[in-house]
Amino acid sequence: MAGFFTLQMDRSNLANAMTSTILEDLNITTNQINFASQILLVGIVVLELPSNLLMQKFGPYRLLSSQIVCWSLIATFQAFITNYSELMATRFLLGLFEAGYVPGCLFLLTTWYKRGETSSRVALFYLGQNLAIALSNLIAAAILHLEGVQPLGGGWRWVWFIEGRITIVAAIGVVLFLPCSID
Numbered sequence: 569m570a571g572f573f574t575l576q577m578d579r580s581n582l583a584n585a586m587t588s589t590i591l592e593d594l595n596i597t598t599n600q601i602n603f604a605s606q607i608l609l610v611g612i613v614v615l616e617l618p619s620n621l622l623m624q625k626f627g628p629y630r631l632l633s634s635q636i637v638c639w640s641l642i643a644t645f646q647a648f649i650t651n652y653s654e655l656m657a658t659r660f661l662l663g664l665f666e667a668g669y670v671p672g673c674l675f676l677l678t679t680w681y682k683r684g685e686t687s688s689r690v691a692l693f694y695l696g697q698n699l700a701i702a703l704s705n706l707i708a709a710a711i712l713h714l715e716g717v718q719p720l721g722g723g724w725r726w727v728w729f730i731e732g733r734i735t736i737v738a739a740i741g742v743v744l745f746l747p748c749s750i751d
Contacts, residue, residue, distance in 0.1 A: 569696035571636050571673065571742055574735040575666055576700035577707070578643040579608065581731055582659070584708035585724035588715060593722050596652045604652075604659045611663020619668025620675075628676045629748045632669065636739040639665035644732025647725040707731065 582605055591597065623631045639662055646658045677689045708727045715723035 569693055569699075570738040571632070571669065572693055572696035573700045574636075574640070574643075574731075574738045575669055576697045577704040577731055578639065578662060578735055579666070580700070580704050581643075581708060581727055582608075584705060584712070584727055587708075588712055588724035588727070589722045590724040593724070594649070594651055594655060596655070600652055600655075604655050607656050608659045608663035608666075611660045611665075612667045615664050615667035616671070617668075620671055623668065623672050623675065627748070628672055629746050632672050632676070633739070633743045633746055635665050635669050635672075636735070636742050639669075640732060640735035640739040642732075643735050644729060647720060647729035647732065704731075 582601065586598070586601055591601070619631065619635070642658055642661050642665060646655075646662075649655050649658055673693060674690065677693060678686055681689050708731070711727045711730050712723035714720075714726040717726070720726050720729060
């Protein structure tokens, strides 16, 4: 659930960044923000199927924990981008590393639990997404008050840095607590 929460939070924080000074700081337009939003989805589409094939080869623990560690670092380092090309690159990479995470987790849930137990576990898993939708804007609104505070300056940079750090904490949890096997 924490992984899905942070996945959804990291996907939606570009919209929150627009309420700050990202357009001026990166000298970009709202159309370019829209392209950056869409390039994340391109990354997801590119690796959604291959990531599930990789899961069959390497196992859920290795793949899911590697994915969340990588996307947490990318989500954090987005705070340091300085231009449109870097924005596009980080959003595309974010999509690549998030690809397959949701189906992978759902696969894991169906292998861990009996048929009658699965629906409640899947509901709890999707609760992470719904909580992120409900809370990520509130979290970002609180963080945006750091506008102008150094060393990052822009409130959008603080949003990406702090929310990225939240994702790093979730990644550590996945690495430490996701069982290597169902035995």
